[in-house]
Amino acid sequence: MEEAAPTRPLPIGRIVAPRSVAVIGASEDVGKFGGRVIHYLIRHGFPGTLLPINPNRATIRGLPAWPRVSDAPLAPDVAILAVPAATLEAQIADCAKAGVGACIVITGKLAEAGPEGAALQDRVVAMARGAGMRILGPNCLGIFNPVDRAMLSSSLALEEPDFAPGGIGLVSQSGALMGTLLSFGRHHGARFSRCISVGNQADLTLEDFLAYLLEDEATRTIGLYVEGLRDAPRFRALLKAARVAGKPVFAVKAGRSEAGAKAARSHTASLAGAFPVFEAICREAGAVVLDDPQAMILACDAAIRLPPWPAAGLGLAPIASSGGSTVTFADMMPAFGLRLAEMAPATCAVLGDWMPESHVALPVDTGSFHEGTRGDGLAACIRAFMADPDVGAVAVPMTTQPDMAGRTALFPPLAREGGKPLLYVMTAGAVGDASRAVMRAADFPFYDRMADALAVARALDAEAAGRARAQAAMPARPEGAGPPPALSAGPLTEGEAKRLLAAYGIPVTREATVADADAAAAAARAIGYPVVLKGVSRAVVHKSDLGLVRLGLAEEEALRMAFAEVTQALDRAAPGAGEGCVVQEMARGEAELFLGAMHDAQFGPMVMVGAGGVLVEFLQDVRMAPAPLAAGDARALIEGLRMAPLLRGLRGRPAADLAAAADALVRLSWLAADLGPRIAELDVNPLILRAEGQGAIAVDARATIAEEDAS
Amino acid sequence: MEEAAPTRPLPIGRIVAPRSVAVIGASEDVGKFGGRVIHYLIRHGFPGTLLPINPNRATIRGLPAWPRVSDAPLAPDVAILAVPAATLEAQIADCAKAGVGACIVITGKLAEAGPEGAALQDRVVAMARGAGMRILGPNCLGIFNPVDRAMLSSSLALEEPDFAPGGIGLVSQSGALMGTLLSFGRHHGARFSRCISVGNQADLTLEDFLAYLLEDEATRTIGLYVEGLRDAPRFRALLKAARVAGKPVFAVKAGRSEAGAKAARSHTASLAGAFPVFEAICREAGAVVLDDPQAMILACDAAIRLPPWPAAGLGLAPIASSGGSTVTFADMMPAFGLRLAEMAPATCAVLGDWMPESHVALPVDTGSFHEGTRGDGLAACIRAFMADPDVGAVAVPMTTQPDMAGRTALFPPLAREGGKPLLYVMTAGAVGDASRAVMRAADFPFYDRMADALAVARALDAEAAGRARAQAAMPARPEGAGPPPALSAGPLTEGEAKRLLAAYGIPVTREATVADADAAAAAARAIGYPVVLKGVSRAVVHKSDLGLVRLGLAEEEALRMAFAEVTQALDRAAPGAGEGCVVQEMARGEAELFLGAMHDAQFGPMVMVGAGGVLVEFLQDVRMAPAPLAAGDARALIEGLRMAPLLRGLRGRPAADLAAAADALVRLSWLAADLGPRIAELDVNPLILRAEGQGAIAVDARATIAEEDAS
Structure with a gap:
């Protein structure tokens, strides 16, 4: 057995695509976690060695079963465990002993459930690390790997009949969400390379799998569902590397809202982090942040299966045979930060061949064509849009109409020929299914909602902006920016804060600290009226609220009166903590x-x-x-x-x-x-x-x- | 034949539910408009008399055909025409002669296509009115009436196998959109009473059908797709009547965006009208305006099939077995103007029975239940939410999980028992179909997108606000509001405008018009420093931009200097059109x-x-x-x-x-x-x-x- 043991530590690629898998708690009963895991491995054609582990059965699903992993004839690359928390430690110990490369731990009620679970989780990880064994999870739903037919999960999403491999790599801190998104994507013809549910990230982290997907040849775009990060600087560096590698990253971050942030903390025992910081980091690195996980999958798919959106900030060209759908589509655009394209004269000329001059405008209702909607006219208009420099994408919000499926078939070649995205929306229900089938057969994306297409357009536009980040200028230190003065801890006075700014070359108001009214008057003469007078105390945060700021003092009498009043106010606001007054230049601007x-x-x-x-x-x-x-x-x-x-x-x-x-x-x-x-x-x-x-x-x-x- | 002729004018109810229908241009070929119309009438079980009209055939679909309507043995309530524009006039003339009650004119290229079409449309309407015959359309797609199995349309949406009758009444200025929405709604189990496509509204208008739906017993809620109105005051009165009748109205108005407004004008030859005015009128009348027609249908359906949202401004309670889906759902809420409920202590106590104290917060991840997600715990939590006064609705963003369909079946009885909406989202694709089937069987709404459920929640909350408008206070004239002074046409000076405001009891600044600096100084003494000085000319719109306004003049010297400067500036800005200066009280505030x-x-x-x-x-x-x-x-x-x-x-x-x-x-x-x-x-x-x-x-x-x- 020793000679067959996997390398330790096992490379992540071998965890995602293992040659051998032990299913601990394997069962014939698909009502049980372990039963489903082995069922789905078999059903989706796992090509490697399967080792059912069950102390009470000699065979399971026709395969020889073993009481413990350590009894099996070889040490598997991966063991999957969906055992009760109470038996987890013993099972992990046996896996470590057997030389297992990595354990996928579906078991929950660990760190996310409280201190007791956290302690157990720590023990399990320590034991695994001691043996050089990796852990995915706990509290995860495993891995879907359609490329290698390794569906290492108990997720009910695997009830879908089949999963053709594709280019979307997904890392998710929520297993349930990952399963649902796999199925949601499949409806739209989206195809995945590897999906990894990282759960509590006790050992292997989201960052580890992001790094893996960057290197993975099958993966062309990456979706992330993030609750909290284990290594934020590495995450940021990986996002930048993804840009350089030409793999767009689309991310949903839990905790955009205050309530969401709070809930995310408890969910997988992650510190959610401040959403605005996460968003800023992603934008700077060229990744796209979305709020809706369903839209994220559609965006990932569009980034692979549609031609690229040429550049950020371009407009949309909606065209369809319904004035109602094209107008409402255009009306919905501003809420998604999108605009109509401004057509070039050449584009208008082409449109003018087909419709009255009075109707040549976006959005285009092909019902206004001289002879009604015709395929040749539709194609001519779309070709013109594709050639128009202000058009980022064409949108077709299609409604029920004669020859729907035939018309639908026109669009994929036009988009491929034109080299820009075409967002095809089938707004109808079941009567649109023939059109959806046409798109599936053409390996072309479709959307069931105008709102879906708009969310995708917004994401593709942001992705184009992100693409430009790969060539972004490096920050250069301006002359005279720093070094900082020596600073002692605690709140600074306004004057100290401004000296710090001035040390970096940021212009600040001319000012003088004064102890009495005569000094104030002298300072004001030097600075020039009108002036501002402020009472100084590092104990005060909002000076104006406490009467410590007087603006626009135009002459000496007013200044002296203000000095007396501000001094009094300062005594009231910060007894014993006043540090005199400041006379300041009165700055004005636009x-x-x-x-x-x-x-x-x-x-x-x-x-x-x-x-x-x-x-x-x-x-x-x-x-x-x-x-x-x-x-x-x-x-x-x-x-x-x-x-x-x-x-x-x-x-x-x-x-x-x-x-x-x-x-x-x-x-x-x-x-x-x-x-x-x-x-x-x-x-x-x-x-x-x-x-x-x-x-x-x-x-x-x-x-x-x-x-x-x-x- | 004379005795069988329908009453003229035919009541709208008889147009929507005719006893007899002539199909002009009837054909065996469903590739033709007239072929589809008769096909769909038969297929969907039209129970009245059908008269195929075709000069070249003796029978069509086994029914005797007639060369012209006037050759038929009875004058039908309704004739449907999808004939070329060139033959429309002759056909309408024959219908008028035959005593037809109303013509549904699918034919396009009328007023929406230009002046020539507009003239033809006018002649057709004049001819029909002369004969007491009504016209629906032209450029419409007819009527769907599932209640009476009268599907009077050539829309491909009628390829759907069947349409169970329901309570949604729909009036649309876009026929294509109406067809698509019928099919979209059907996927979700939404059922319709009557859908009317009004097209160019040459005779019968959207307002006519809105009035009809208010009286119609089968209709319980009303959806509107509006491009332009023929009778705005009547529309406003009808919206208010709908509130009194307890029939919620949900409307999408084309032209929310500038581009949409422009396109809507050309589409059905309607003046789109200013969107903000439309929205304000709807809000005041208690109707709900949405931007997305697909969301509108889901909202109409929810208003019928879900218990009512108790009152505007309440919170949502999201609960599901996925932390990922509940947190992202909560994160998406603020963008929809929605908030989480603040749970009452009693609600927290119930939750505390099932989960650790640390996890008792919204959104609820039932995976944190002590024993994991369980139906009894789920039901207990939902019952607690239903009883909580701050909960407007419960939301269940469901992901793939064991026993999905079984869990799904729990929700409809809980919502009905609790008397509040429960927004059930099945986020997965085909693996969720069994759950969707459970909801269809339970006659309960489901959503495929979290975004759909959120759009519905926003609409239901707005509907609750609209419901409160039925008891809104009548405006009462405050004492001293008017009458207005005599006014001559043209721009007013600031002083004249303020006298108009003062006549309605709106406080205005004390001020005096002055011709020279001495008078200004005297006025300032009377008013009290500091003062404002303004140059007056009715030819000037933005005074400050031209140096005609001086604020905060603190004493006479400054005032006199300002007077000289403002007088000069006035001569420059409005040569010969200056009307002196005004000295004004300097008002300050918060x-x-x-x-x-x-x-x-x-x-x-x-x-x-x-x-x-x-x-x-x-x-x-x-x-x-x-x-x-x-x-x-x-x-x-x-x-x-x-x-x-x-x-x-x-x-x-x-x-x-x-x-x-x-x-x-x-x-x-x-x-x-x-x-x-x-x-x-x-x-x-x-x-x-x-x-x-x-x-x-x-x-x-x-x-x-x-x-x-x-x-």
Whole structure:
């Protein structure tokens, strides 16, 4: 037996495609987990050696059964266990003893169920690691590998009659969701390479399988259902490697909502992590984040079976024989962040051959063709769209009509010839099944909902943006960005925070700390009226709320009166913790931004930008990115804000200095990168933007510095 | 023959359920329109008299055929025509002569195709009206009436084998969309009473059939696909009548997007009308507007086959045996405007019987039950949710699992017993078909997508809000609201616009028009510094952009300097059209709103409210309602704004005076109602809101008055 034992540690490829599998708790009864596992292995044609393990049976499904794995005549690559938690430890020990390469542990009620389960899980992992044996799970549903006909799972999804192999690789922290998505995808003709349910990730992690899928030749696109990560920096590096490898990644992250985040924590005992950070990391790495797992599968499939969406930001060209479906499709687009293409004159000319000039516009209702909907006219229009530089994809929201299946057959060759996606929607129920069959036979995707096609279009557009990230500029440190001054832990005063910003070349207001009214008046004369007066205390977070800020002091009398009042207010607000007053230049400009820096426990330094002033508090209009940041990415982040039109100058107002804003954000990103975990929090609010070419200036800032060892 | 002729005009009920039908252009060939019409009538069991009309055949499908309708032995209630446009006039003439009650005209290329078609359509309608004969269409796809087995259409949707009658009434301006929705609904077990495709509405209109469905006993809920309305006030009154009749109305309106609006205009030759006005009218009348026609059908069905959503604003309780599906479902909810329920202690106690205390939270993963997912635990939790006052509906996003069909069977009785909706999602593909069959057999809705269930939940919540509109307060004219002063046509000055507002009791700034600097100084002393100075010209729209507004003038010197500058700027901006300057009280407050009034050509007077100042220009944060408005509705409109948190007081700022804002909006609504079409436009921007209890004040206003006869 010794000579047959698999290499330890067994490479992941051999876990996904094992030559031999022991099914612990194998049974003739498909009502039992172990019964289903062996049933599905046989049913889907597992080509390797199967070892049913059952102490009470001599044979199972016609195969010789063994009381324990260690009794079997060879040490299998993989053992699958769906045994009660109480017997898990003994079974794992026997597997370790037998020389099993890896155990797939379906058993639940481990770390996800509480401290007792967590302790058992730890013991099992320690035992496996001691023996050089890998563990997938526990609390997982195993692996579907249609390429090698290794369906290593008890999932009822394997009741589907067959699974043709394809290019979608899936890693999921939810086994049930993975099973359901396999079946959902199959309805649409989507085909999978390997699907891995990682469960509690006690040993092998989502990152391990992501790395495997990047190398796997059968896998062309990757879907991820993520609850929490074990190694965030590695995850980020793998996403970037996926881009370089030309394998698009589509991910759903549990915990987008607060409730979801809380539930995800308990579900597979993962720390869900902050959703906005995850999304920012994915965007920066060129991966696409979706909210709907069903849409994720359709997007993965579209990325393989449709020609690529040429470039981010292009428009859609909807065309069908129903005004009702094309118009409502167009109406639904803005909610998905999509727009209609602007047709080139050449495209309009082609359309004009078939329909009255008055009807030449998107969306196209082919019912308006001079002679009604005709295949040749439809093909001519679609060819014109495919050649139109502003068209990202053609969409066909098809309704019931004569010769539905015949018309449907026109589309796959047109899309392949044109080299752009064609999103075919069959909106009807069973009367559309003949058309769906045509698409399945043509190996071409179809959608049952207009909303599905729109979700796919949004994902493909985002994927095109992600593709461009493979050539993204590397962040370069601007001149004069750092080094940081020495900082002691705790909250900084506004002045200290601004000195930190100034050390990175971010312009801040001129100001002077003053102890009495005479000094204030002298400072104001030097700075120039009007001035701002602020009471200083590191104990105070929101100065304005406490009467510690006076804006627009136009002359000395007003300043002296304000000094008296602010000093009093400071005594009230922070008794004994006042640090005098600051006289500041009164900055004015065209717009206000909020900038922020933070250190994420998993992903490290991050920067944020959003609408400034009070707007930041109620508009959810903040963008985030990992630090440091390239100048172009900083600009794109700012221009992606919903308030961006305000920055570009509305109603004849001058445009704000976006270049200066982007420069400040880049400098802040280097500050965040240099200080790392020492930044507990840092806000600049507002950064005032002057008119184009006239710069930006940080008017208020606050920061809290963590202890040196607080990483 | 004379004695058998139908009453003229034929009641709509007899068009929808005719006793006798002539099929003009009847044929044995189902490749032809007329061939399909007679085929489908026979196939779906039409119980009345069928008269095939074809000059070349003695019998068709075993029935005696007649060369012309006027040759037939009786005058049928209905004739269906899918003849070429060129022969339409002659056929209609023959129908008129024969005494036909109504013609269903499938023929297209009429008004929707251009002026020539429009002229033909006009002649056909004139001829029919002259004879007392009704016309449905042209450019329609007829009527599906499963209740009376009268499938009067050539739609390929009738290839579906059978249509059990149900309660959904549908009126659609798109025939193709109607056909597809019938088939889409059938997949889900949704059943229809009558579906009417109204096409170009040359004679019978969408409003006519809406009125019919309100009276129709078989119809319990109504779906509408609207491109344009023929009689908007009647439509509005019918929506309100539907509420009183307890028949929920769900509507999709083409033209939500600009492109959609343009396309809808050409599609069935309808004026699409402004989408925000349509939506406001529907909301006020208690109807629900959706963007997705497929979701509309699911919502109509849910309104019939599920218990009612108890009240608007309640939460959802997702529960299933997958952490992955329940968490992602919860994560998707905010995008649909939905929230999780906040469980009552009693509910938590029940959950605590089945799962660890640490897991008692929504969404519920039944995999965390002490003994794993069990039917009795599932049922206990759902019963607890049904009894929980904050739960609007239970959602079950089911994934592949053991005994799927058996588990599925648990839900319909639990929903019926609990009296609240249960949204069952079968996320898998074909392996879920047994579960779908269970739901069909139980006559209970299922959804194939989590997104479908969420769209339905959003619609049911909106329907509950609409239900409350049946008891909505009638608008009451506040004291001192009007009458309006005499107004001459054209743009008003700010002062004139404010006098108009003041005539309705809306507070405006104190101000004086002045001709020179001395008068300005005197006025400022009377009003009290600081003041605002504005240059006046009715030729200027955006005063600030042209240097005509000076804020915060603190003393006389500054005022005199500003007067000189503003006077110069006024000469530049409006040479010869200056009307002096205005000295104004400088109003300050906590927040700014925009109020507007307009007159919609179809629906009449409307008011708007939104974020004030520059925010209104880039935040799409404006709510609209028909005028006049009840006080509670005005308040709700303001509280529905996205910027509402700002008004309620952020970070310890005082709350703004929402009651005063609502009062100003009500008064403006009476102004709009009184002036009607004379208001070309009227904006108050900003209305400054002071702290709670301290009122609101209109700081700037502009208006343009139309000629007296401009209605």
